Amino acid sequence: MSTSALLSQDTIVALATSPGANGAIAVIRLSGPQAISITNRVFKGKDLAQQVSHTIHFGTIRDGETIVDEVLVSLFVAPYSYTKEDVVEISTHNSKYIIERVIQLLIREGARAANPGEFTLRAFLNGSMDLAQAEAVADLIAAENRASHEVAMNQMRGGISNKLQEMRDKLINFTALLELELDFSEEDVEFADRDQFLQLVAELRTHIRRLMDSFAYGNAIKNGVPVAIIGKPNAGKSTLLNTLLDEERAIVSDIAGTTRDTIEETLNIDGITFRFIDTAGLRDTQDTIEAIGVIKAKEKVRQAKVLLYLYDEYDNTADEVIDQVKSLYFDGLKVVLVRNKIDLKGGYFENEMDKALKSALFTAYTDTIVAISAKDPQSVQPLKNILVDVIKDTQLAGQQIITNTRHLEALQLAYGALEEVELGITSGMSGDLLAHQVRTALRHISSITGDIDIDRDILGTIFGKFCIGK
Missing domain, CATH: 3.30.1360.120 (Probable tRNA modification gtpase trme; domain 1)
Structure with missing residues (x-):
């Protein structure tokens, strides 16, 4: 309709x-x-x-x-x-x-x-x-921190729409030239320069890929960035959580294995909401309940965007930390190495263990290491600053960020269609078939901004999530 x-x-x-x-x-x-x-x-x-x-x-x-x-x-x-x-x-x-x-x-x-x-x-x-701006209105109303507010405000003011409209216009121009070729098929002429067309498609795919890659962090900013606190038993994970929250949220004990289930709490730091997840200590154990906690801890790491790996010079070796970080790491995870208990030994100055970890883990797995005393709020402040910087650096200054699953799905379909267009150009596909592929890509891009007729059910789903009165 x-x-x-x-x-x-x-x-x-x-x-x-x-x-x-x-x-x-x-x-x-x-x-x-x-x-x-x-x-x-x-x-x-x-x-x-x-x-x-x-x-x-x-x-x-x-x-x-x-x-x-x-x-x-x-x-x-x-x-x-x-x-x-x-x-x-x-x-x-x-x-x-x-x-x-x-x-x-x-x-x-x-x-x-x-x-x-x-x-x-x-x-x-x-x-x-347009439709993307309208959806951003709901995000703006729901924004609970500065970062999500800024993303929603940027979208509502056309941050994503303007670039998509520019891409759409260029594709339409080339489609018109391809259609014109069909009127002169007997003369065997080309109005649409294939080299320029190929360059445009590559440019569009690059931009769409950036938007698609931004979704993971855009969604995290919108719903809170999940941060897993990981380490061996008694590394100070629960103490760190309590200090971050400024309250006794987790039980702290010298007995190894006190934390057997995950504890999650949110904290707003410099306008960004973080969801901290305190987990069971990583170790081999015969205790059935504790073993389940270790499995859950590893599952939570898979859901995290940031991993805080806590260790100290008393209970860890460099090889242990290296092996565990490598086993937990996956592409896209931001790892921060946190050397704890500096009030007992070592202080803030770099030591031999730090050097070994840098040599083995920097570049490929992480580029950040910080020394703290988990029970000292002043000592933990640099860690808070690092968390904010990690998210801001990930956003990339000036890059547009998407937070909407519908937009992600449309971009994925558009990207796939543009791949087919690129393949068609390089293989010498006829103008009519090429025009069909371009129209498919256009349809998916246009569905984000609503520049095509949108089904009543889709609009009902989108706007049905709004509050009455908006």
Whole structure:
């Protein structure tokens, strides 16, 4: 079904502020062709139909002669509004009774209760934003830290869309030239320069690959970066977790094997949410429960983006650390070597063990080693700084980041289609077949921004996740 067919002439209404939230003011939003006239019928004050856009008016909401509340009415006349329709926002006192009564009055006068995400759906359908930007609105509302806020804000302002639109336009131009060749097939001419086309496809694939690679960290930033704390028993893992959280979250004991299950807690550091996972100590054990904990610890490492490997000079050898890091490592995992218990021996200065670990592990497995005393908050601060730097370095300055699974799947399909295009160009594929492959790639790229007709069910899934009132 065409997206234009989804447009409704209904005027919708909903509470735009969080229901049940503490606060003095609630905002009720209407959007649609009758938004102003419906409000006028229950509002006692200036005639809203005679007022200009982006003005605020004081008055009362009345049910007949009964005053329901004193309000401020904000007016946004089409097309200068969020939805590009007439929009009215009524600021009432934050009383559940008042809110429900005002909304019911507006419905009685002809409005309809809005569905989840319907205001933003209308903004998309009316061309106020593309689909990727609309989805970023939901991410912005859900953002719980600075990093996820920045990513969502960048997407909402067209960070990803602009580049995709540029790619799409170039592909369309080449497709038009390929189609033109079909009209002159008897003359055997080529309007689309194959070398330039091949260069463009390579450029697009490189950009799409970067976007696809950014998903792992974009998703981690959105949901919290998982950090596994790993090491032998009594390495100080639980002590480190407690110090990071500034509370006694994990049991600390000199008895080896105290932590038998994983403990997870979140912490916001410099605007980035980290999910720290304290795990059972890695060792061979005959204790059935502890052995299960060791298995779980290794499973958690597979789910992590960052691994903090704790060791000390008393209970570890360089060979032990090297062997365990190599066995735990997988492509994409950021490993930070953490030498603990410097208050007892060694201090911050590099020692022979550090040198051996650098020689064996740096470049291929890690490039970071830090010395700490896990029980000293001041000593742990450099480790916090390293964690923030690891994530910021991974993002790559200026690189666009995707956080949406739907976008990832569309990019993967587009990448595969562009591979077929590249193969077709190098093998001398005919223009009509080549044009078909390009259109397939275009369809997948366009599905991200909604520059093609989007199925009603897909839109329902996307916008159904929004809160009512947005």
